[in-house]
Amino acid sequence: MLYQLAVPGPIDDVEELRVLEWHVAPGQSFAAGDLVVELETHKAVVEVRAARAGILRSVLAPAGDWQRLGRPLAIVGDDSDEPLPAQADDLAAMLVEFEVT
Amino acid sequence: MMTAGALLRAMQRIRAFEEALAGRPDHGFQLFSMGQEAVAVGVAAALGADDQLLTSGRSIAAALARGVDAGAIMAELLGKEAGTNRGRGGRGHLAQPAAGFFGAHAVVGGNLTIAAGVALALATRGRGIAACMFGDGACGAGALHETLNVAAVWRLPLLLVCDNNGYSISTPQAMALAPQPLAALAQPFRIPAVTVDGMDVEAVREAAVALAARIRNGEGPAFLECRSARFATHSTSTRETRAADELAADRARDPIVAQARRMQARGELDAARLAAWDEEARVAAVAALAFADAAAYPASGSVLEDVQ
Amino acid sequence: MSGSAAATRVYFREAIARALSEEMARDPALVLFGQDIGRFGGAYREFTGLFERYGAQRVRDTPVAEAAMIGVGVGAAAAGLRALVSITYMDFLMLGLDPLVNYAAKARYKTGGQLRVPLVVKATAGARGQGVAHSQCIEAWLMSVPGLVVVAPATAADAYGLLKSALRHDGPVLFVDHKRLYPTAGELPAEETLVPFGRARIARGGSDVTIAAHAYTVRVALAAAEELAREGVDCEVIDLRSLAPLDVDTLVMSVARTGALVTVEEGQATCGVGVEVAARVREARDGEPFRVARVAALPAPVSSNPVLEAACLPDAARVGAAVRALLS
Numbered sequence: 001m002l003y004q005l006a007v008p009g010p011i012d013d014v015e016e017l018r019v020l021e022w023h024v025a026p027g028q029s030f031a032a033g034d035l036v037v038e039l040e041t042h043k044a045v046v047e048v049r050a051a052r053a054g055i056l057r058s059v060l061a062p063a064g065d066w067q068r069l070g071r072p073l074a075i076v077g078d079d080s081d082e083p084l085p086a087q088a089d090d091l092a093a094m095l096v097e098f099e100v101t
Numbered sequence: 102m103m104t105a106g107a108l109l110r111a112m113q114r115i116r117a118f119e120e121a122l123a124g125r126p127d128h129g130f131q132l133f134s135m136g137q138e139a140v141a142v143g144v145a146a147a148l149g150a151d152d153q154l155l156t157s158g159r160s161i162a163a164a165l166a167r168g169v170d171a172g173a174i175m176a177e178l179l180g181k182e183a184g185t186n187r188g189r190g191g192r193g194h195l196a197q198p199a200a201g202f203f204g205a206h207a208v209v210g211g212n213l214t215i216a217a218g219v220a221l222a223l224a225t226r227g228r229g230i231a232a233c234m235f236g237d238g239a240c241g242a243g244a245l246h247e248t249l250n251v252a253a254v255w256r257l258p259l260l261l262v263c264d265n266n267g268y269s270i271s272t273p274q275a276m277a278l279a280p281q282p283l284a285a286l287a288q289p290f291r292i293p294a295v296t297v298d299g300m301d302v303e304a305v306r307e308a309a310v311a312l313a314a315r316i317r318n319g320e321g322p323a324f325l326e327c328r329s330a331r332f333a334t335h336s337t338s339t340r341e342t343r344a345a346d347e348l349a350a351d352r353a354r355d356p357i358v359a360q361a362r363r364m365q366a367r368g369e370l371d372a373a374r375l376a377a378w379d380e381e382a383r384v385a386a387v388a389a390l391a392f393a394d395a396a397a398y399p400a401s402g403s404v405l406e407d408v409q
Numbered sequence: 410m411s412g413s414a415a416a417t418r419v420y421f422r423e424a425i426a427r428a429l430s431e432e433m434a435r436d437p438a439l440v441l442f443g444q445d446i447g448r449f450g451g452a453y454r455e456f457t458g459l460f461e462r463y464g465a466q467r468v469r470d471t472p473v474a475e476a477a478m479i480g481v482g483v484g485a486a487a488a489g490l491r492a493l494v495s496i497t498y499m500d501f502l503m504l505g506l507d508p509l510v511n512y513a514a515k516a517r518y519k520t521g522g523q524l525r526v527p528l529v530v531k532a533t534a535g536a537r538g539q540g541v542a543h544s545q546c547i548e549a550w551l552m553s554v555p556g557l558v559v560v561a562p563a564t565a566a567d568a569y570g571l572l573k574s575a576l577r578h579d580g581p582v583l584f585v586d587h588k589r590l591y592p593t594a595g596e597l598p599a600e601e602t603l604v605p606f607g608r609a610r611i612a613r614g615g616s617d618v619t620i621a622a623h624a625y626t627v628r629v630a631l632a633a634a635e636e637l638a639r640e641g642v643d644c645e646v647i648d649l650r651s652l653a654p655l656d657v658d659t660l661v662m663s664v665a666r667t668g669a670l671v672t673v674e675e676g677q678a679t680c681g682v683g684v685e686v687a688a689r690v691r692e693a694r695d696g697e698p699f700r701v702a703r704v705a706a707l708p709a710p711v712s713s714n715p716v717l718e719a720a721c722l723p724d725a726a727r728v729g730a731a732v733r734a735l736l737s
Contacts, residue, residue: 185521190519194519198524204520208511214476214484217477217481218480218482218492219487221440221490222484222486225466225490244477247472248477251471251474406522409517409555
């Protein structure tokens with residue numbers, strides 16, 4: 001099954017933020033608790049960790065791109081074969097844990 | 102270094118200038134330095150061409166001592182376009198930065214933080230020091246505390262000169278200021294401080310030169326308290342509140358008379374030369390007044406010039 | 410969401426940091442003064458990287474002493490440097506008003522043109538839960554000081570462009586950065602674009618009513634305009650950007666079309682920006698009638714209590730109500 005990895009929230013004052021760094025490359029798998037991506041707010045860094053294992057299938061917002069809260073950053077999946085949809089909006093959101101520092 | 106005679110003549114020129122101006126009540130009140138000439142002259146004697154002097158509103162003595170043209174000062178005080186500030190500043194705001202007189206500012210204590218900034222700019226440029234004269238009245242203002250602190254922390258080339266005449270208009274110092282001596286204000290900031298007789302021009306000069314040398318040597322700011330006496334009222338429109346015997350005692354300490362007597366005692370001056378210098382000072386003051394009188398007032402249509 | 414090739418999307422703070430960095434590179438005489446602007450990088454990280462690049466002599470952490478901070482900046486600027494003084498809360502600007510108003514704003518005039526004071530005072534304004542002495546918008550107080558320029562950007566591009574203009578001006582400028590703008594981002598043009606003083610920006614075109622706002626209230630006004638559009642009311646939102654000088658022409662042209670003016674500000678209505686805007690438009694309209702309303706903070710201190718803070722400040726609902734009442 002495919003999921004979207006969306007910008008988590010709510011984060012105080014934040015409507016949109018910038019992708020700082022991806023820690024998983026497309027095609028790579030991750031385990032529950034792995035740091036997947038760091039996001040940058042106007043004053044803090046948001047560490048986004050996977051709440052379950054999966055494979056990063058496609059990055060929609062590379063480092064430096066902006067995205068609004070709740071909008072998709074990437075498509076992740078349980079396996080690497082499932083064909084990717086044209087867009088991620090209709091996919092269920094993958095559970096993540098996030099920490100604002 | 103200025104000779105004893107040069108110090109005396111500088112004070113005579115100031116006294117004569119103010120006496121000439123005192124007869125002219127036609128441009129509002131004035132803030133006279135009579136009695137406090139030795140402080141301005143002694144401090145100015147410690148300053149060079151790269152230095153800047155800032156003062157309180159009581160600034161005629163300091164401007165003249167720094168070498169600003171007497172005619173331009175008189176014109177400024179009478180509101181003429183030929184004045185140092187094109188007649189816009191008037192009493193309390195004389196300025197000629199190009200001559201090393203960064204200027205007066207008539208808010209009590211208001212020039213202290215400015216002087217620290219000027220000192221920072223001079224330090225950045227790499228030469229010159231700033232000196233700031235202020236009355237004892239400013240010693241109750243928070244700006245002095247802030248200035249002492251930032252000057253000490255940043256080791257600014259700043260000489261703070263308290264011209265302590267004992268009064269804030271009518272309020273005697275004992276009723277307004279707790280620290281004694283006022284030089285003690287500098288101690289918590291570990292700023293070297295000296296108290297001298299402000300009626301003794303050579304004592305002021307010596308102390309100012311010594312402190313300025315430390316400052317030039319990169320040792321940071323210094324504080325000089327000069328105990329002086331104001332012979333006139335706070336301003337020409339202020340009532341006198343002091344007792345006649347107190348005033349008489351102050352006048353008996355006249356710094357000009359004292360310096361003349363000292364030089365005569367040392368055999369450096371005779372009565373004829375003293376009289377000649379007096380006359381020279383008087384003639385210069387009359388000339389300054391004539392220059393100012395001949396000059397024009399600013400055109401009323403120029404009121405919006407140099408605002409922004 | 411990525412920006413077009415011609416522009417970069419940046420946070421508000423990054424627009425400020427970029428303007429500062431570029432101007433410091435351009436003018437070696439520029440020195441910054443402020444509390445916690447060195448290694449710490451400023452309360453909103455708007456000074457990030459400057460200390461590392463330009464050093465402690467040019468990016469100066471100061472004692473907590475606003476009178477001395479502004480006074481030293483003024484003196485340094487008057488004596489040949491160029492200074493920016495950062496005041497963390499605009500409320501504390503009051504502690505430094507003497508050197509700013511009595512000295513800096515008058516120095517050129519009172520010395521007959523001998524002195525200039527190329528000084529920018531950046532004062533962070535606005536309410537965000539910090540209470541009665543850390544929330545105020547007092548820019549209207551300063552609009553009436555001859556010799557002082559007052560600017561208040563609402564976008565990253567204007568923060569960048571107005572700050573650069575301020576840092577090249579040869580007199581004192583009050584630069585108001587509203588703290589609620591720090592979480593926002595905006596596009597910066599690829600080429601260096603200075604924003605001149607005295608030029609408003611039409612943030613949204615419209616024909617039914619003119620809403621004049623500045624700083625964060627531009628966003629409030631735009632939110633209200635979006636809501637009103639759904640009701641068929643077409644709002645023109647003018648971002649004043651520059652309060653002194655004020656762009657009266659742009660306001661007058663807009664009100665000539667709409668016939669109605671609503672002013673919005675986070676400061677007080679009494680003697681506020683809106684009073685000046687309305688009066689200047691009235692004078693320029695030469696008796697031509699137009700309706701006018703003011704929306705501002707209620708006449709109470711701004712509490713840190715979230716319920717009371719929200720009750721005090723103008724929001725989109727209050728702007729909407731004012732517009733509806735004016736047009737009905």
